């Protein structure tokens with residue numbers, strides 16, 4: 001319920017959390033040429049509300065995520081990936097532009113819009129001759145909010161029915177239209193079939209792990225005591241269908257598959273049921289897996305710190321394409337290819353409202369009370385903190 005309210009509530013961005021990588025080392029190996037094999041395809045899978053530590057490849061022995069774990073064995077697992085915000089729309093807007101919420105203007109769900117002036121990854125790839133389609137699972141990411149920029153097709157849930165409700169915002173609070181993983185995967189497979197001659201960009205968004213936790217059969221029965229994990233398991237199976245679809249289309253070797261969460265889920269930690277308020281690891285530490293057989297070593301892990309804003313810059317460099325013109329994130333592609341760790345600036349996460357300030361003073365990663373003057377793009381951070389010094393959960 002908290003998440004739903006946060007989803008469409010009025011917001012005030014009041015803070016930024018600074019995270020600094022530790023154990024950095026320099027490297028300068030450029031991403032090597034692909035040798036003229038043609039431009040790779042890109043499949044970006046965003047997993048809503050998915051904690052890293054609920055996947056097998058992140059150490060959860062009880063996880064039922066065989067397909068994501070297989071993707072991890074075939075690709076690179078990022079150990080320290082962080083969302084820019086514990087909220088769906090801001091996090092996605094930043095991943096798809098490489099820019100932080102104060103730059104995109106998308107600081108919360110619902111009442112915000114990604115401006116036309118922003119250059120999305122889809123727009124950028126279309127300008128490079130790519131085809132681009134999207135299949136999203138939730139109305140939170142409705143195309144009308146600006147995320148459809150650049151896509152030739154944008155499959156999404158229908159807008160909520162507002163009949164009998166005077167205030168649209170209130171109507172949206174009642175229920176977020178969404179589509180199950182199986183349906184989203186069906187459309188993704190259709191898109192792969194339509195675009196397989198390439199090069200193409202496909203963005204697939206799964207909303208299933210978001211509350212309420214109501215996995216479909218057979219996961220409902222198998223995960224009766226932990227339905228959140230049942231939702232993740234259901235999503236995992238759908239992701240497996242997409243991976244299989246790429247294989248059936250014969251494009252695995254020339255397709256980058258990147259799977260990342262927009263944020264995690266608190267599951268009661270720190271007194272937060274879902275997500276959207278606090279800036280703890282529970283909602284900020286996200287899984288990130290990238291598979292690209294042509295360049296990335298299978299079964300490797302990346303120890304450096306990365307943010308959602310680094311995703312698009314990194315993918316574009318791996319694809320040997322020009323960078324997004326105004327991205328604030330940094331590519332770590334060279335380090336990935338070299339098997340090293342990129343040196344980088346601090347990354348930020350932004351919360352909403354006033355309430356997260358108290359817990360920050362009580363042991364969050366970050367020191368002191370954050371303020372607007374610490375938001376990236378406005379002023380440089382003054383009080384960075386080292387993750388290694390931060391208390392564990």
Ligand SMILES: [Zn+2]
Nearest residue numbers: 048049088262
């Ligand atoms: Zn989300």
